[in-house]
Structure formats: C-alpha cells, structure tokens
Amino acid sequence: MTGWVRIAGLGPGAEALVTPEVTAAVQQATDIVGYIPYVARVEPRPGLTLHASDNRVELDRSRHALEMAAEGRRVVVVSSGDPGVFAMASAVFEAMEAGPQAWRDLDVTVLPGITAMLAASARAGAPLGHDFCAINLSDNLKPFALIAKRLRLAAEADFAMAFYNPRSKSRPEGFARTLEILNDACRDARPVIFARAVSTPEEEIRIVPLPEAMPEMADMRTMVIVGSSTTRIIDRPRGPIVYTPRSALA
Amino acid sequence: MTGWVRIAGLGPGAEALVTPEVTAAVQQATDIVGYIPYVARVEPRPGLTLHASDNRVELDRSRHALEMAAEGRRVVVVSSGDPGVFAMASAVFEAMEAGPQAWRDLDVTVLPGITAMLAASARAGAPLGHDFCAINLSDNLKPFALIAKRLRLAAEADFAMAFYNPRSKSRPEGFARTLEILNDACRDARPVIFARAVSTPEEEIRIVPLPEAMPEMADMRTMVIVGSSTTRIIDRPRGPIVYTPRSALA
Missing domain, CATH: 3.40.1010.10 (Tetrapyrrole methylase, N-terminal domain)
Known part of the structure; x- marks a missing residue:
C-alpha cells in the first residue's frame, strides 16, 4: 500500500x-x-x-x-x-x-x-468585499509588538481585518490592547463583527461600533472582523447587513 | 412561493x-x-x-x-x-x-x-500559514495610488500577499508596477507563486523568486501569492513546497 x-x-x-x-x-x-x-x-x-x-x-x-x-x-x-x-x-x-x-x-x-473568516463574513454580509488582511492575535508564536505593528499598518492601509484566536484564557489582555490600538488608529465607529461558533447550533453574531467593542465579547471560538473606513451597515427588520463596497473611488 | x-x-x-x-x-x-x-x-x-x-x-x-x-x-x-x-x-x-x-x-x-487564494495556497503548500493580506489589483474601482500605498504598507507589515485580478488586457501596466514596488520594498528573493486556473484541467503552478517574477507570468485566470520575509521552500523530487512557518519568534 x-x-x-x-x-x-x-x-x-x-x-x-x-x-x-x-x-x-x-x-x-x-x-x-x-x-x-x-x-x-x-x-x-x-x-x-x-x-x-x-x-x-x-x-x-x-x-x-x-x-x-x-x-x-x-x-x-x-x-x-x-x-x-x-x-x-x-x-x-x-x-x-x-x-x-x-x-x-x-x-x-x-x-x-x-476558513472561519469567510464563514463569518458570509453570515454578516460581505465585510471582506474589498481589500483585507488576516491576523492571528495569539501571541504564542510571535511577540505582541509585532501584532501591534501589523494592526497599525493595516489600519493605515485601510484594510478590513479578520482576527483569528482573538482571546485566550491564559492571555486575555492581548485583545484589550488590540481594541485600544484600533480605536487609536481608526478614530471612527466602523462596524466590528463578533462571530462565534459560526454554522454550529451555538452560533452567535454580534455587530457593534468599534468604540463599543469590548474584550469580553470574544472567546477562543470567536472570529472577529473589523471593517475598513468604507464598510457600511444596511438596517433591516431581519437584522443588519455589514458590507464593504467594491469601489474605493471618491 | x-x-x-x-x-x-x-x-x-x-x-x-x-x-x-x-x-x-x-x-x-x-x-x-x-x-x-x-x-x-x-x-x-x-x-x-x-x-x-x-x-x-x-x-x-x-x-x-x-x-x-x-x-x-x-x-x-x-x-x-x-x-x-x-x-x-x-x-x-x-x-x-x-x-x-x-x-x-x-x-x-x-x-x-x-476562494482562489486558498485553493492556490493549498496547491503550493501553505504560503498563507502566517498573517497575510488579500488585495484586488484591478484598478477599475480604485486608483492605482491606493494599490501602491497598500503594497508598501503590506510589505512593511511583512504580510504574505494574495493578489486577485493581477493583470487585465486593458491595463497590463498595473501588475508591472506592482512587481517594481514589491522589489523595491522587499529587496529579497522571497517566493512568488503564479497559480493559474487552479483545480481545472488547465491548472499551472509556477514558483519564482521575487526578482525573477515577470508581468507576463500572470493573466486574468492567475492568482498571485507573494510570500512574507519568512516564507520557505522545501525542495523535493515531487516539486517544491512553499510554506510560511507559524512562528515569527526569533
């Protein structure tokens, strides 16, 4: 064989x-x-x-x-x-x-x-419909300083961002620092999606403006997606849709 | 109904x-x-x-x-x-x-x-195994200046990069400029993967060092993935594997 x-x-x-x-x-x-x-x-x-x-x-x-x-x-x-x-x-x-x-x-x-970010994105609408990045927030295998640098550069590039492993029990402070860095770099109320256990019976989707995003909203089963500066919300009786338009022309 | x-x-x-x-x-x-x-x-x-x-x-x-x-x-x-x-x-x-x-x-x-980048990544190995970004290189819906800015910031963040729509017949010069910007920003020989028509009978995978990447290697059916500074190649009789290690610790 x-x-x-x-x-x-x-x-x-x-x-x-x-x-x-x-x-x-x-x-x-x-x-x-x-x-x-x-x-x-x-x-x-x-x-x-x-x-x-x-x-x-x-x-x-x-x-x-x-x-x-x-x-x-x-x-x-x-x-x-x-x-x-x-x-x-x-x-x-x-x-x-x-x-x-x-x-x-x-x-x-x-x-x-x-992959989790595409399943989460689909549930929320299309937040990754324009340029984006994916960052593993676990600091098991890289220093937090590198994560912080990437967050700042990603905000400057105006990428939507998908975060894997946002929060572990052993290192809960990393995600709090991530939110501080993003608020400091973005200074707006772009949507943040907390997508937990997507496609399972425990699925929960929560959408909040960046300044209201709290570390406790994520656990190790949560995928976090942060919009770019152009990401929009459509309000509907069925619940909001978050999407990033295709165009970045003024 | x-x-x-x-x-x-x-x-x-x-x-x-x-x-x-x-x-x-x-x-x-x-x-x-x-x-x-x-x-x-x-x-x-x-x-x-x-x-x-x-x-x-x-x-x-x-x-x-x-x-x-x-x-x-x-x-x-x-x-x-x-x-x-x-x-x-x-x-x-x-x-x-x-x-x-x-x-x-x-x-x-x-x-x-x-999505194309994950199919292409799978064929090449695991070039997107660490933090990465996805950029649509078409300038139909955004100015090339914004693409150029994102390329420079992505290189500074040391993301691996996946490029959708690298080259159109009507605007072939954009991808040539992309390669110039990347060579200028990266100044190394990291692997670039040209993955054409992945999972179809016309599939072709080509792996070259960044300085040898040429605009003609891509067309509209090609997905391009550029490694980060840590991306590695395993030489094998069966053909090379390109992967980015999970760790960014020194």
Missing part, C-alpha cells in the same frame, strides 16, 4: 460546508490525526483509527502523520476551517523540512476548506 | 470543491444569475432559468436577482471562489441599499465557497 498525507480543512462546523474532496479523503483514510474536537467530527468506522491529541502539540502530531504515511498508511490530518490559514498545513511542512529526507518523497497534499 | 436570493460561491473550478450547501441551493433554485463562465458551470434542468451576463454589469445583475426574488422566485447568484471576496456579495448589497425599501425585507444570504 502506498501511503499518503492529506491535510484537510473540515470548514467551520456544519457538514454542509465540508467539500466533497475532503469527504472522499476521509472515506479513503486509514488514520485521522488532529486536535480532539476536530477528530470528534469524523464518524468512526471499521478500519479507521482516530488519533486525537491535545492543543499545542502540532509538531508531534505532524511527525506522527508523516511517520505513518512512510509506513504505507493513508493519513488525513484534520483542521477546522482551512488547513492553510493558522492551522495544520504549516506545521506539517515544518515537520517535513526538519525530518528525514525520505519524508520529502511522500505524497502530501493540502485540501482547502471554508 | 416565498422568494429568496442565495449569493453562492462555486469555488475555483473543480466540482469536488463545491460545498454541499451550494449544491443544495442550486437544486432548489428557479433562477441562476451570474457572469457567463460561472453560469455555464450549472447543469441546465427543466424549471431552472439561466441568466448569464457579461462582466462589469454586476449592479444590473444584482438588481435583476433582487427583483426576481421580490416576485417570489428562488434565485442563486453565482460567483467563482467565495462570493464575499472580490465577487458578487458586495454588489448585491450595494444594489439592495440603493434600491426600494421592500428589498430589505427579502431573504438574502451568502453561501461561502473556496
């Missing part, structure tokens, strides 16, 4: 947002590797081994996947959202680059998924 | 990258509205009317979709990729905001899709 690794995105939560390509890879797999809540989304079946591991062991998990593929197993590494956006794809390639030369001969591919 | 509009993303091209949610919406639709090549991706069937229109009539198309929904029809507006990223969602909301008040009562939702 020829082994392989598929680094697959399960989307934000709903089965209706999993691509057929990913579903087919899971059906062909002998092994599923990933963070506990994502592996839990895969239906057990005979012949399929589920390897669920805790958060923050991404490199161990990646090496394990590559080792199994080298032994001829068909391994799907699962991420939520898209595996290439603040998820497992970079971790697997870091492990490959640092590992035995033979790992470079393995059949390893990435299967894209619906 | 209660009408609705679903603004749906068909993904980059392959059927295996269309979400089940979008497939179901198309099955329930009475009308499909969109740009000719995207409407051509929908299988004709009795009871389904296909309304294909040319490029650059996004607002007319949007009004038509909203009018039909107001008459009780079930309308799917199709985009390639994700409808919220440089595609039809913002156009529909622009039309809604400028249109009759009754349009705000309509059931209009956005169904996300696999």
Whole structure:
C-alpha cells in the first residue's frame, strides 16, 4: 500500500460546508490525526483509527502523520476551517523540512476548506468585499509588538481585518490592547463583527461600533472582523447587513 | 412561493470543491444569475432559468436577482471562489441599499465557497500559514495610488500577499508596477507563486523568486501569492513546497 498525507480543512462546523474532496479523503483514510474536537467530527468506522491529541502539540502530531504515511498508511490530518490559514498545513511542512529526507518523497497534499473568516463574513454580509488582511492575535508564536505593528499598518492601509484566536484564557489582555490600538488608529465607529461558533447550533453574531467593542465579547471560538473606513451597515427588520463596497473611488 | 436570493460561491473550478450547501441551493433554485463562465458551470434542468451576463454589469445583475426574488422566485447568484471576496456579495448589497425599501425585507444570504487564494495556497503548500493580506489589483474601482500605498504598507507589515485580478488586457501596466514596488520594498528573493486556473484541467503552478517574477507570468485566470520575509521552500523530487512557518519568534 502506498501511503499518503492529506491535510484537510473540515470548514467551520456544519457538514454542509465540508467539500466533497475532503469527504472522499476521509472515506479513503486509514488514520485521522488532529486536535480532539476536530477528530470528534469524523464518524468512526471499521478500519479507521482516530488519533486525537491535545492543543499545542502540532509538531508531534505532524511527525506522527508523516511517520505513518512512510509506513504505507493513508493519513488525513484534520483542521477546522482551512488547513492553510493558522492551522495544520504549516506545521506539517515544518515537520517535513526538519525530518528525514525520505519524508520529502511522500505524497502530501493540502485540501482547502471554508476558513472561519469567510464563514463569518458570509453570515454578516460581505465585510471582506474589498481589500483585507488576516491576523492571528495569539501571541504564542510571535511577540505582541509585532501584532501591534501589523494592526497599525493595516489600519493605515485601510484594510478590513479578520482576527483569528482573538482571546485566550491564559492571555486575555492581548485583545484589550488590540481594541485600544484600533480605536487609536481608526478614530471612527466602523462596524466590528463578533462571530462565534459560526454554522454550529451555538452560533452567535454580534455587530457593534468599534468604540463599543469590548474584550469580553470574544472567546477562543470567536472570529472577529473589523471593517475598513468604507464598510457600511444596511438596517433591516431581519437584522443588519455589514458590507464593504467594491469601489474605493471618491 | 416565498422568494429568496442565495449569493453562492462555486469555488475555483473543480466540482469536488463545491460545498454541499451550494449544491443544495442550486437544486432548489428557479433562477441562476451570474457572469457567463460561472453560469455555464450549472447543469441546465427543466424549471431552472439561466441568466448569464457579461462582466462589469454586476449592479444590473444584482438588481435583476433582487427583483426576481421580490416576485417570489428562488434565485442563486453565482460567483467563482467565495462570493464575499472580490465577487458578487458586495454588489448585491450595494444594489439592495440603493434600491426600494421592500428589498430589505427579502431573504438574502451568502453561501461561502473556496476562494482562489486558498485553493492556490493549498496547491503550493501553505504560503498563507502566517498573517497575510488579500488585495484586488484591478484598478477599475480604485486608483492605482491606493494599490501602491497598500503594497508598501503590506510589505512593511511583512504580510504574505494574495493578489486577485493581477493583470487585465486593458491595463497590463498595473501588475508591472506592482512587481517594481514589491522589489523595491522587499529587496529579497522571497517566493512568488503564479497559480493559474487552479483545480481545472488547465491548472499551472509556477514558483519564482521575487526578482525573477515577470508581468507576463500572470493573466486574468492567475492568482498571485507573494510570500512574507519568512516564507520557505522545501525542495523535493515531487516539486517544491512553499510554506510560511507559524512562528515569527526569533
């Protein structure tokens, strides 16, 4: 048997947002590797081994996947959202680059998924309809000073901004500082979207003007999107729509 | 019959990258509205009317979709990729905001899709695995000076960058200027990915160092991704992998 690794995105939560390509890879797999809540989304079946591991062991998990593929197993590494956006794809390639030369001969591919910011954007309207950036607010892997610099430059560039991992229990102060920096840089009441657990039964969408955005509005299941200076709100009986027009002509 | 509009993303091209949610919406639709090549991706069937229109009539198309929904029809507006990223969602909301008040009562939702940058990123490895931005290089709807400013700020922020609509026949000089600005701002040989027609039979992936990137390497079917200063290449017999490590710690 020829082994392989598929680094697959399960989307934000709903089965209706999993691509057929990913579903087919899971059906062909002998092994599923990933963070506990994502592996839990895969239906057990005979012949399929589920390897669920805790958060923050991404490199161990990646090496394990590559080792199994080298032994001829068909391994799907699962991420939520898209595996290439603040998820497992970079971790697997870091492990490959640092590992035995033979790992470079393995059949390893990435299967894209619906990433959280696009699912959240769709629920709110189209806040990312013009130029935007995506920033991981976790300071596990970069100094907060770099985050702060990027926030200021992104505001100056007038990007809409999508924030992954806005707030962790262990470091709650980072997101408060993020909001301070944005208020200082933007000085307006552009919409901020807090999109929690999008496409799951626990989904909650909250839209507030930037000066009223509070750190407590986000947790680790929340995606935060901040509009650009041109982002608009359409008031409706059905609830507001937030969108960024396509044009930036005066 | 209660009408609705679903603004749906068909993904980059392959059927295996269309979400089940979008497939179901198309099955329930009475009308499909969109740009000719995207409407051509929908299988004709009795009871389904296909309304294909040319490029650059996004607002007319949007009004038509909203009018039909107001008459009780079930309308799917199709985009390639994700409808919220440089595609039809913002156009529909622009039309809604400028249109009759009754349009705000309509059931209009956005169904996300696999956007081109994530499909291209997956094919190349994981170039967007750290903070990044997405910029539409078309200057139809914004002055090139704004594009230039964003490019310089994005380079200073050390974002990886994904470029949509890099090069049109009518304005080929914009992408040449983009490459000049990037070379001037970055002054290194970071990888640039030209990903053409990803997930279709015409797919071509080309990876070159920034100083060797040439305007002719892109056309309107090409997605361009420029790495950050930390983006790496893994050389392999199977072809290179481009990825951006998760960590920005020294």
